[in-house]
Amino acid sequence: MKEMTETILALSNNVGVLYVEDNLVLSKNVETLLLRVFKSVHIAHDGEDGYNQFLTHHPKIVITDINMPVLNGFEMVKKIKETESNCKIIILSAFDEKEHLYTAIDLGVFSYQHKPANAPKLINALYDAVLSIHKEENSRIFLTQLQNIFNYQNNIVIMMHRDKFVLVNQRFNEFFGVENIAEFNDKNNIGKLLFEHKEFLYTTPSSTWINTAIENQGKLYHTKMKNHKGEMRHLILKLRNIPEKEDYYILSFDDVTELNLMSLFDANATRDDESSKDKMTILTLLQVVKDNSAEIKIHNFYKGLTIVNPAVITDVNDENFTLKTVNTQLKIVQIAKFMTITSEIFPKDVICKSVKSLDSDNQIIVIDDMAFAPRSAADRKFIRLEPDADHGCTLYFKNIKFPGESSVVDISEVSAKIKTDALPAGIEIGTQIKVAISLKLKGRLITLSTLGSVYRIEENKRDYNIVLLYELVQKSLNDIKEYLSNRQIELIREFKSIDVNSQIPNNYSI
The missing domain is CATH 3.30.450.20 (PAS domain)
Incomplete structure (x- = not known):
């Protein structure tokens, strides 16, 4: 009982009590008990006086007799409930008729007790009433705050x-x-x-x-x-x-209107759009992804082998963003030093040109250099892989062999990127070049010999990269398909065996 009275005292600062009883002796005894646990106690001696005091003081607990002059207890309770439905009513009555109990239930009475009051039972009822009021007030505060959040957020x-x-x-x-x-x-x-x-x-x-x-x-x-x-x-x-x-x-x-992104979804109008360089646009979109707890996908390549994994955004600020991903992607990022990310809300893929920091233990990557990619990571229709080192490549222009050395950077069913030491005069986009490539397939040598059209020329400090497009005859096409299938398996095994601390260079680019 002591613990209950202490709890009532602690929680009843704003909880007034009204006691309505026409018997002055009983009224005085209960008043003495109430003053021990409540700071605000009001006394009335009939129902009408009780109702008037309720309107004046607004107590949250009312203790009342039933049979009283002027206005009986039930009539007073009915009027109080019409004014404040959450008021806790405790009935103290000498009567035990079922009709009184049914009436009390219909009126939503909190507790029904016999007179004269039993102090422990009354304290127990008051304890329950105070806890109920406290819980209701907390719920009301929570719902009010929730409504404020609901109403005044920007979305x-x-x-x-x-x-x-x-x-x-x-x-x-x-x-x-x-x-x-x-x-x-x-x-x-x-x-x-x-x-x-x-x-x-x-x-x-x-x-x-x-x-x-x-x-x-x-x-x-x-x-x-x-x-x-x-x-x-x-x-x-x-x-x-x-x-x-x-x-x-x-x-x-x-x-997100202020980002001016709607035009980006017209592919023909956005190839050279300046927003491809707009870092803040990307960071704002990433914040939307984070706020919605959505995933992004990381696309990377190991010697042409596609590696795609999910990631979640853990932080976005004005300068960079942080993502969390699986160990496989952490491994390839350490090798490649860059990656491409995609999301259903991005108008274009985002290429992350460099990695600011990488924490393998916590599986997080911080990126601060990013831009919309000119091409999508999903645009590739054909697998392009870096061949094994034991291959041969020879280029001919006007039936004359290219001077210096040539090697294959990557190869597919329809194209090859060739690195060559020298570029003969007269070669430009669209020029026809003969190419002969030898590859090892299951212990045997296969040779692809065909004419290719120059699609792109990249000039480096000491050499050139030439991208050739070609159409292979059926036998050569079957050979290269089988080679690429086997090469993928080799690269998967090779990637799994890599120790990232050795920092094996990955010269593959997208």
């Missing part, structure tokens, strides 16, 4: 039931220029809310945008919406289900 946030909006935040009302969801529903068709834009989410003949988002929960979508000013805005959408609430979802829209 548009919506709670949906199936395909209907049922609760929205203040940002939503401001965006659409409405007072509430009812006004929005009167003015708008939800199915037509998102406007058509290349590679964006919108309603199509085969599916509404809502159904598409529900079928792909957690995926980030680019969307285009019109605000109440008639302005087209670019927003990133994400939909999540509400656990244990069937057909209920939370929908969020993050406005």
Whole structure:
């Protein structure tokens, strides 16, 4: 009992008690008990006086008799409950009739006890009442703060039931220029809310945008919406289900219009777009990825062997971003010193030109040099691999052998990048060159001899790289396919055996 009284004292600073009893002796005894555990105690001797004192002092606990002059206890309780439904009512009565118990239950009485009051039982009831009030107040504070967060965050946030909006935040009302969801529903068709834009989410003949988002929960979508000013805005959408609430979802829209990204989704208009160099644009998009707890993918190559792994963004600031990934990717990044990352919300792949730091123990990488890539890591239609060192390569121009040494940097079914010491005069884009490449396949020598067209020329300090495009005859095509298949297996084994501390150079580029 001592522990209970101490708890009541600690939690009842703002909890007043009203005791209503017409028997003056009983009233005095209970008042003495109440003053030991409550700082604010009010006494009344009939129901009408009790109700008036309740209106004046607003106590959170009322203890009352039933049979009293002027206004009986039940009538007073009914009026109090109409004013403050959460008030805790404790009945003290000499009567034990079932009718009184049923009435007390109907009125939502907190506790029903016999008169004269039993001090331990009354303290126990008061203890339970104070704990209940404290819990309700904490819940009310939490819900108020939650509502404030819901209303005043920058994102548009919506709670949906199936395909209907049922609760929205203040940002939503401001965006659409409405007072509430009812006004929005009167003015708008939800199915037509998102406007058509290349590679964006919108309603199509085969599916509404809502159904598409529900079928792909957690995926980030680019969307285009019109605000109440008639302005087209670019927003990133994400939909999540509400656990244990069937057909209920939370929908969020993050406005990224100021990044001027919408034009980037027109591939023909964006090849030379200046935003490919805009570091802040990339960092802002990465922040959206992080805020939505979405994954990105890291693409890398070991001698042409594609290595793709998921990663999560753990930090983004104005200068760099930090990601966490698997050990396989950490290993190839230490070798290659760069990587490409992709996300469903990126208009283009992002090439990370250098690694600021790498922590193998914590599996994190920090990147501070990045740009939109001119080509996608997924654009490759054919496997290009670096051949083994034991290969041969000879180039001929106008039936004259190139001077110096030549070697294959990488090779595919339709192309080869050749490094050569010298470049004869007259060779330019489109020039026809004869190439002969010898490769070892399962202990036998295969030779690819064909005409190739110069696709690209790269001038280095001491040599040149020439990219040749060709069409192989069927036998040579079958040979190179088999060679590339075997070479992939060799490279997988080689990569697994690498000790990153040896820092084996990887000269492959994308």
